[in-house]
Amino acid sequence: MARLTILVALVALAIGVSEIDSSADTMKDLTSGFLKVLDECKKELNLPDDIINDFYHYWKEDYSLLKRDTGCAIVCMSKKLELIDTSGKIHHGNAEDFAVKHGAADDVATKLVAILHECENTHDAIEDLCMKALEIAKCFRTNIHQLNWAPKMDVIITEVLTDV
Template identity: 80%
Template sequence: MKNLTSGFFKVLEECKEELQLPGHIISDFYHYWKEDYSLLNRDMGCAIICMSKKLDLIDASGKLHHGNTQEFATKHGAASDVATKLIEILHGCEKTHEAVEDECMRALEIAKCFRTDIHQLNWAPKMDVIVTEVLTEM
């Protein structure tokens, strides 16, 4: 999960500039894996969509692209069975929140659902390690 998260974060700055997102968006991502951190900011959902598009993780209809997501996960260190499980979780979260009309709010709800499920599996990465690695690569 650590390598996946840092791989995903690499396009955050690009999206932040493109969408003219406020500075606090970095803080929201920093705290993402903390279960007690409330994710309520619509901007974060918009950033997730932008990042996902740049990484080709969603298709033209805005749905999870299973093949590309599987490839992204395995490229960033996930074993095949772990990548498959991540896609199952994301797909389930996507289905649960498909009725949310605002695409940024839907992405935010999917992200919250994903975080909860990853914590239930005890797969959540330690943020201090991720931030150190991402900052080192910048």
């Protein structure tokens, strides 16, 4: 369940890239939509305020995601956005719809869900849902960087914080 949640969360972070030139804006919209439920999850899970640091630095390839709390936040946000199904797997339809709603072309949304699904399968053996979410998040980030679709997180975080 956690891996699907994580994958869906990551899909939400990266889903809207139809062209490299417009990827930053699309990814910004997707990530902003996903992060809007972070505060709710922080309160619900009693997470520390500094959890935002992992999301701020998420797209930096050399940044290590090591905090279990970050994985738990990803799982929580994915559940709230209905990006995972009752078995904890990525809900492909909802994840694709989320991506399209936030500016992704249909084919891009499908590709992002496929990447998440592949990452989910790669880390299937991890039993701790929060840690599994972290590993899926790292896998997803690597794949998105390989496609040159990674957004600039400082722009995303600034916009999200402005909306709060």
